[in-house]
Amino acid sequence: MKKANGSETLVRESLSLRDKKHLWHPLTQHKLHPDMLGIVKAKGAVLYDEDGREYIDGIASWYTSAYGHCNTYITDRVYAQMQKLDQVVFSGFTHEPAVKLSEELIKLLPENQEKLFFSDNGSTATEIGIKMALQFHFNQGRKRKTLLAFEEGFHGDTFGAMSVSGLSVYNGPFEEFFIDVERIAVPTDENIEGILAQLEARLQQNDIAGFIYEPLVQGAAAMKMHKAENLDRILVLLKKHGVLTIADEVMTGFGKTGKAFASDHITSKPDIICMSKALTAGLVPMAITSCTLEVYNAFYSDDLAKGLFHGHTYTANPLACKAALAGLDLLRSQEIQDSIKRIIASHQDFDLKIKNHPKVARTRQCGTIYALDLNVKMERYGNLRDQIFRHFMNNGVFLRPLGSTVYISAPYVITDAQLQKIYATIEDLLNSI
Numbered sequence: 001m002k003k004a005n006g007s008e009t010l011v012r013e014s015l016s017l018r019d020k021k022h023l024w025h026p027l028t029q030h031k032l033h034p035d036m037l038g039i040v041k042a043k044g045a046v047l048y049d050e051d052g053r054e055y056i057d058g059i060a061s062w063y064t065s066a067y068g069h070c071n072t073y074i075t076d077r078v079y080a081q082m083q084k085l086d087q088v089v090f091s092g093f094t095h096e097p098a099v100k101l102s103e104e105l106i107k108l109l110p111e112n113q114e115k116l117f118f119s120d121n122g123s124t125a126t127e128i129g130i131k132m133a134l135q136f137h138f139n140q141g142r143k144r145k146t147l148l149a150f151e152e153g154f155h156g157d158t159f160g161a162m163s164v165s166g167l168s169v170y171n172g173p174f175e176e177f178f179i180d181v182e183r184i185a186v187p188t189d190e191n192i193e194g195i196l197a198q199l200e201a202r203l204q205q206n207d208i209a210g211f212i213y214e215p216l217v218q219g220a221a222a223m224k225m226h227k228a229e230n231l232d233r234i235l236v237l238l239k240k241h242g243v244l245t246i247a248d249e250v251m252t253g254f255g256k257t258g259k260a261f262a263s264d265h266i267t268s269k270p271d272i273i274c275m276s277k278a279l280t281a282g283l284v285p286m287a288i289t290s291c292t293l294e295v296y297n298a299f300y301s302d303d304l305a306k307g308l309f310h311g312h313t314y315t316a317n318p319l320a321c322k323a324a325l326a327g328l329d330l331l332r333s334q335e336i337q338d339s340i341k342r343i344i345a346s347h348q349d350f351d352l353k354i355k356n357h358p359k360v361a362r363t364r365q366c367g368t369i370y371a372l373d374l375n376v377k378m379e380r381y382g383n384l385r386d387q388i389f390r391h392f393m394n395n396g397v398f399l400r401p402l403g404s405t406v407y408i409s410a411p412y413v414i415t416d417a418q419l420q421k422i423y424a425t426i427e428d429l430l431n432s433i
Contacts, residue, residue, distance in 0.1 A: 014038060015050050042069035045414040055398040056418045060411045063251050065282030067330045068413035074281050074326040081322040090315040097321030104328050108260050110269040115296040117289045118316040122250035123156025125274035125287035128310055130160040132272055132291060133210030133244040136298045139306045144209035146180045154220030155248050164212050167220055187230035196237060203241040210244040215262035216366050219251040222405035223371035225364050228265040235268035246272040254278040255331055255340055258367035271295055281327035286320035339412045343368045350423045359430040371407035376433055378404050395425045
């Protein structure tokens with residue numbers, strides 16, 4: 001704050017101006033995009049900026065705030081936990097929130113999942129899954145050092161996660177340092193037989209340790225979707241050849257596909273599941289990598305070196321565990337389940353209205369996730385994309401286009417009126433470009 005012209009009037013610098021002095025933001029080229037919008041409050045499905053403007057959060061702040069911002073059912077329970085135990089080392093210690101979370105989450109996960117390993121974000125969840133797969137074979141004296149992944153997959157920004165990710169816009173400067181990864185096409189009805197034949201031949205070398213995949217929806221690849229039946233055939237073949245399957249459910253987990261996990265749509269269950277984002281309802285960071293007893297037992301040994309030596313300072317933080325427990329309560333509630341069904345039906349109605357618009361190239365939906373591709377040539381990060389983003393923000397809607405793809409993945413508590421405003425703003429865009 002400073003005085004204006006010597007008077008007693010105080011002028012407060014905006015958050016945007018103060019931000020520029022010291023902060024470096026993710027996925028941002030600051031020379032091209034120097035201004036950050038100051039958000040001072042959030043409630044339900046709405047964000048509020050420092051000038052009092054409101055924005056419907058159409059992507060649940062990167063798919064995290066599934067039950068709405070500042071949900072008192074969650075914040076009250078975390079506040080109560082803060083009065084008892086805030087943080088303790090999770091190596092050599094345990095606590096009630098972590099134990100209770102393990103008991104409740106195991107009930108929700110596919111039935112083959114038995115053990116949980118905590119970390120602190122989506123990248124570390126997948127990093128741990130990758131390390132589990134590689135060390136699983138190493139501990140048993142097998143030389144399997146290659147990982148398999150889908151083309152255009154995205155699994156995070158740490159080195160193992162980048163290695164298995166296929167979006168070079170993120171990975172370019174680091175690719176020469178990556179672990180050994182081979183990619184296969186995302187399955188379609190047209191290419192599935194070719195993929196299976198390719199894999200059958202490749203698997204004869206017995207050197208592939210694991211396959212990491214985003215089940216049903218590839219988020220960063222602009223919500224690219226594939227059928228459960230085709231993915232299932234790939235998983236069955238890989239398991240037949242002893243390849244560990246790693247489901248990256250960081251984005252898809254906790255109800256977004258209409259079921260608790262995308263893997264619930266698929267017959268062949270993964271050996272390892274990676275979770276974060278909506279795990280703690282967008283309140284605090286935490287991640288979990290779950291696995292089968294078979295995977296865990298490969299590390300269970302009198303040989304100290306066979307243990308999984310990976311750890312984070314805030315592993316299983318009690319506050320994060322309490323937030324996750326509250327989130328699970330909400331996910332299982334009739335109110336949220338009904339709301340998920342309501343959102344799915346609403347998207348379907350919107351799709352019927354919009355899919356034949358001349359400026360729409362293609363639409364798709366998986367549960368509460370809805371996406372449309374604009375019938376317009378444009379760069380993933382370019383001027384037209386920025387104009388589209390500003391169109392939404394100027395109309396009080398926070399949507400974050402992935403190139404020519406506009407997608408919705410809103411909090412489950414979003415109202416019908418708020419959904420209709422999102423749809424109307426998308427229609428206005430289509431009629432103006």
